[in-house]
Amino acid sequence: MASIFNKNKNKLKKEGKDTVISSSDLLNETEVQTDEEIMTELSVHPQWNLSSEQNYVYRFLNNELEPLKPNQISLAGIELRFENNEATAIAFVRNSLNKDITFQEVSLLLLDENKETIARHSFDMSLLGELPARSSRPWMFVFPADTVSKTEFSTKDWTIAFELKTKHRLDLAESWEKGLPEAERKNLENYVDKIDPPRAGEMNFLGLQAKTTEQGDLHVTILIRNGHDKNVKIEKLPLEIIDASQEVVAKGGFSLDDLEIKANTSKPWTFIFPASMVLKEDMDLSTWSAQPVQ
Numbered sequence: 001m002a003s004i005f006n007k008n009k010n011k012l013k014k015e016g017k018d019t020v021i022s023s024s025d026l027l028n029e030t031e032v033q034t035d036e037e038i039m040t041e042l043s044v045h046p047q048w049n050l051s052s053e054q055n056y057v058y059r060f061l062n063n064e065l066e067p068l069k070p071n072q073i074s075l076a077g078i079e080l081r082f083e084n085n086e087a088t089a090i091a092f093v094r095n096s097l098n099k100d101i102t103f104q105e106v107s108l109l110l111l112d113e114n115k116e117t118i119a120r121h122s123f124d125m126s127l128l129g130e131l132p133a134r135s136s137r138p139w140m141f142v143f144p145a146d147t148v149s150k151t152e153f154s155t156k157d158w159t160i161a162f163e164l165k166t167k168h169r170l171d172l173a174e175s176w177e178k179g180l181p182e183a184e185r186k187n188l189e190n191y192v193d194k195i196d197p198p199r200a201g202e203m204n205f206l207g208l209q210a211k212t213t214e215q216g217d218l219h220v221t222i223l224i225r226n227g228h229d230k231n232v233k234i235e236k237l238p239l240e241i242i243d244a245s246q247e248v249v250a251k252g253g254f255s256l257d258d259l260e261i262k263a264n265t266s267k268p269w270t271f272i273f274p275a276s277m278v279l280k281e282d283m284d285l286s287t288w289s290a291q292p293v294q
Contacts, residue, residue: 014061016077016091019161023071023097026106026162030071031098037067038096040136045129048138061092062136068096075108075162078138080155085145087119089160093128094136101131106162107229110143113157118150119143120163120229122200163229168197171265192266198227203261205290208268210241212283216275218250222290223268226261233258238293239271244284251293252277 024030042062044050050058065076074094081088087110095101103125110119121143131137141160170192172180180188198204206223213219220241226232235258240251250273261267271290 014064014076014078015156015158016080016089017157017159018066018074018076019159020068020072020074021162021164023073023095023101025164026073027101027103029097029099029101032070034070036070038070038072038134039067040065040092040094040096040134041132043132043135043137045137045139058138065092065094065136068094070096072096073101073162075160076136077158077160080110080158082151082153082155085148085151087143087148089141089143089158090138091141091160092136093125093131093139095131096134098133100133102126103128103131107165108141109161109163110141111159111161112150112153115159116150118153118158119148121147166264168192168225168227168264168266171262171267173259173267173269176268188268192223197264198225200227200229202227203232205239205292206266207288207290210285210288212278212285216278216281218273218278218283219270220250220273220288220290221268221270223266224259224261225266226263228263230263232261232263234261235259239290240293241273242289242291243280244287247280247283249280249283249288250278253293 040062042059044055044058061078068074073096074092076092076094078090078092089110105122106125107120107122109117112118123141128137128139170189172185195206204225206225207220208223209221211219218241224234234256236253236255238253240248243249252273254271259267259269
């Protein structure tokens with residue numbers, strides 16, 4: 001794949017598109033809003049040793065960029081390569097604020113010309129250093145092989161974009177949507193809003209309600225919590241219940257027909273352990289927990 005640095009200088013053109021995000025949404029930084037159009041000056045990282053040709057290319061491409069509005073952070077795609085199952089994107093990181101800014105860890109999406117996801121990965125953008133006011137800094141983003149979900153894509157008209165973390169929320173299956181009274185739904189939504197969300201990339205189970213029946217069955221309702229940034233399907237789930245005395249009081253396997261837990265959501269689900277799966281009759285359910293069987 002020919003690099004832009006090898007192209008005729010009369011045909012230089014960046015190969016990706018631009019994305020823009022509010023500095024308030026990304027960095028909680030806001031200045032007075034005006035109608036000013038802001039051109040960003042090229043800023044090369046102090047540790048980047050560019051050849052005169054590379055410096056010329058970046059300066060030329062930067063001068064061709066569209067102006068920004070106040071309070072904007074932008075990613076402007078320059079070049080995209082796919083080698084050794086990794087996707088490498090070079091883009092300008094642009095700052096229209098009148099102050100220097102720094103970044104922490106951010107999640108970035110790499111999208112093809114149809115806005116379909118090529119890759120998603122978290123980057124430590126503190127390595128970018130301090131980005132001066134009204135400046136534009138070229139940077140290389142390498143999406144490792146295990147973050148690439150699409151291996152065939154055009155290297156034209158792609159975009160790289162900041163992915164803001166959405167608030168963890170309640171998600172109900174259709175049967176629950178139809179059968180759950182509105183007051184109980186509100187209570188569940190408030191509960192999910194109030195408790196700490198799962199850590200990024202974590203799946204866990206939080207007990208909501210447990211009761212035994214006269215027949216000796218155990219009914220438990222659990223929040224299945226997905227901290228991943230992608231949907232997770234559960235086909236089979238081996239599950240055990242632990243009571244207040246830290247004893248396993250019920251254990252069994254459940255077929256869930258590809259129950260889908262959407263990204264960054266919690267879904268309630270009820271599991272019925274028949275008496276044959278109950279291991280302890282005089283269980284103490286004053287506090288209890290559920291976990292997959294290891």
